[in-house]
Amino acid sequence: xxxxxxxxxxxxxxxxxxxxxxxxxxxxxxxxxxxxxxxxxxxxxxxxxxxxxxxxxxxxxxxxxxxxxxxxxxxxxxxxx
Amino acid sequence: xxxxxxxxxxxxxxxxxxxxxxxxxxxxxxxxxxxxxxxxxxxxxxxxxxxxxxxxxxxxxxxxxxxxxxxxxxxxxxxxxxxxxxxxxxxxxxxxxxxxxxxxxxxxxxxxxxxxxxxxxxxxxxxxxxxxxxxxxxxxxxxxxxxxxxxxxxxxxxxxxxxxxxxxxxxxxxxxxxxxxxxxxxxxxxxxxxxxx
Numbered sequence: 464x465x466x467x468x469x470x471x472x473x474x475x476x477x478x479x480x481x482x483x484x485x486x487x488x489x490x491x492x493x494x495x496x497x498x499x500x501x502x503x504x505x506x507x508x509x510x511x512x513x514x515x516x517x518x519x520x521x522x523x524x525x526x527x528x529x530x531x532x533x534x535x536x537x538x539x540x541x542x543x544x
Numbered sequence: 545x546x547x548x549x550x551x552x553x554x555x556x557x558x559x560x561x562x563x564x565x566x567x568x569x570x571x572x573x574x575x576x577x578x579x580x581x582x583x584x585x586x587x588x589x590x591x592x593x594x595x596x597x598x599x600x601x602x603x604x605x606x607x608x609x610x611x612x613x614x615x616x617x618x619x620x621x622x623x624x625x626x627x628x629x630x631x632x633x634x635x636x637x638x639x640x641x642x643x644x645x646x647x648x649x650x651x652x653x654x655x656x657x658x659x660x661x662x663x664x665x666x667x668x669x670x671x672x673x674x675x676x677x678x679x680x681x682x683x684x685x686x687x688x689x690x691x692x693x694x695x696x697x698x699x700x701x702x703x704x705x706x707x708x709x710x711x712x713x714x715x716x717x718x719x720x721x722x723x724x725x726x727x728x729x730x731x732x733x734x735x736x737x738x739x740x741x
Contacts, residue, residue, distance in 0.1 A: 466648030468641075475718035479691065479698060480710070502654040507721045509660045510728075513673055514692035518611050521667050522674070523570050530569045534583040535561065542557040542590045 465493050470500045475507060557594050561586075564610050571611055574674065575618050575689060577682075585621065589614040615694055619704055622686055626706045643722050657733045669732055676727035680720060687713070688720045 465473070470493045473482060482490065494501050530538075568589055572582035592613045600609050645651055663669040677685050687705055690696045698710035707713055 467650050468644040468648035471643070471722060472715075472718045475721050476714045479714055479717055499650045499654040502656055503650075503725070506654070506657060506725045506729075509657065510721055510724055511692050513664060514689065516664055517574060517693055518571065518608075520670050522574065522670055523567050525570070525667075528570050528573060529566045530583065530586065534569075534586075535565060538565070538583070538587045538590065539558055539561055541587055542561065542594065 465489050467493075467497065467500055470494070470497070471503055474500065474504045478507065478511065557590050560590055560593060560606065560610060564607055567607060568610060568614055571614060572618070575693075576621070577678070581621065585614060585617050588617045592617060619690070619694065619696075622690070623704045626683075626704065643726060655729075655733075657729075658736065660733075663732065663736075672728065672731045676724050676731065679727065680723065684716065684720050687716055688724070691717055 470490060473486060473490045476482065477487075477490070494504070565586060568586045569582055572585040573579070576582055576585065589610060593610055596613070600606070604612075643651060677688065680688065683705060687701065687707075690701055690704060696704065698713045701707060701713045702710060707716070
């Protein structure tokens with residue numbers, strides 16, 4: 464029987480690679496009974512979704528951080544060559 | 545003339561710089577956290593864009609196209625700067641282990657997060673999200689982003705960050721995710737349980 468710590472590791476691993484079928488079976492069996500681990504999977508899925516939203520996040524449009532005038536001029540010169 | 549310029553995609557590199565320079569700079573800062581490197585990445589991205597103008601597809605916005613080029617530049621940069629070094633994952637191991645007791649059971653019940661979709665719309669949430677990522681050891685933060693943002697597979701992650709085996713990649717990613725989930729739980733979701741029904 465897998466414990467929750469092992470299942471949490473497999474939950475993460477299966478986002479990155481395919482599990483061998485014996486592990487997959489043990490993993491599913493544990494999830495069937497364990498609310499905590501099922502919840503954990505939802506949460507790391509959410510991490511994945513949030514990371515995918517970075518390029519749409521408001522931070523890219525917030526005026527609080529901008530290229531300095533110097534950098535802008537330097538880059539402009541370089542790309543005009 | 546001015547009208548045409550506004551309705552068509554900007555054609556000259558300086559137009560790109562004008563319109564998207566800041567967006568690219570902010571994206572580079574989110575990924576690399578170093579002003580000088582971020583500025584260089586903006587420049588390299590625009591130079592890359594000039595060379596691959598043909599690759600631009602009208603289906604995507606210029607902004608998406610440029611960010612796509614920048615992502616490749618970021619991977620190149622990381623590959624060049626990552627050298628053989630012992631990765632410090634002791635801290636991360638400890639913090640991930642903090643999730644479990646000595647029998648490998650969850651220390652506390654994993655509670656359902658309320659309205660995670662709404663969180664994505666809130667700037668305060670993003671502040672905390674980046675804070676949690678920045679608290680990771682730098683190599684770990686890069687590993688997470690390369691996997692979750694760029695979708696690199698284990699082999700490429702090994703090459704880019706000089707990690708010896710795919711297995712090490714998976715172990716590290718699992719620790720990172722456990723730590724990030726705990727961080728978001730403590731700093732955001734546990735604080736915001738009352739605001740939703």
